[in-house]
Amino acid sequence: MQSADMNAELFYLIAYMITSARGLYDEPPDYGTFRLLDASGRLLEIMQSAGWLDPFLARLKEEVDQERESEMDDARQRQRLDRVVVEIAHEMQQRLAISS
């Protein structure tokens, strides 16, 4: 990805997050969860285009994409997010162990 493209993609992501911040005053609380997931997905897409996804982040992107593409289902989403957060915690633990 060219630097100008990356700049544009990041600009749109920031614009998306600020627009979402305003929109959430008027929207159902559940939408907040989805907006954060969608923002994560959009950032992961930018990282993928830049070649910055390691295997863990690539797997994380798949999880996020699956959730973004599915029909809305609170119970399933909570369950998936619980599992993913635990996986992220283990990954952080490993990364810290490697770097220390």
Place this chain on the structure above:
Amino acid sequence: MQTLEAIFSRRSIRSFTPDPVSDEELQTIIQAAAAAPSAGNAQMWVFIAVRDTQRIAALRALAPGIIGRPTAVVILCLDHQRRGDKAEGRQANTPYYDIGTALQNMLLAACEMGLGGCAVGSFHPQGLAAFLSLPETVEPCLLVALGRPKVTPRAPRKRPLEEMYFRDRYEAPHAIG
């Protein structure tokens, strides 16, 4: 595809392939929208179709409800200058109902053509109006994200008909059965 088949098989599509929606397809979808009924045949609607990738990227930022990367987006607006008489009270809402009928025509036409679409109500109206150079009399009401489906979701859970369909008179749902 028969009408009822399109109605029952249509899904809200939020994941699209990169293949573009053609000008011809888009025109047919807009024609279907414009064929919808409107109160007093006022046809206050205005449709703005966007296919340019960069402009869609900007729309995705101003309309957080756009999920995935659609290859076309249509903004459904009302031109309040077209309102002939001054409707008041409940009647003042009819142009918004008309937007709903146009929307459904669009989604069904897209479905019939093998395209997918999703109605989007989450957007920043003032930001969108500024980006699209809308005059003050033109109000953005809804967006439709369009493209070729990459993933078709399962049918969402629907309330049983007994909860919404009554014969002759209203019955409280808890009294049924």
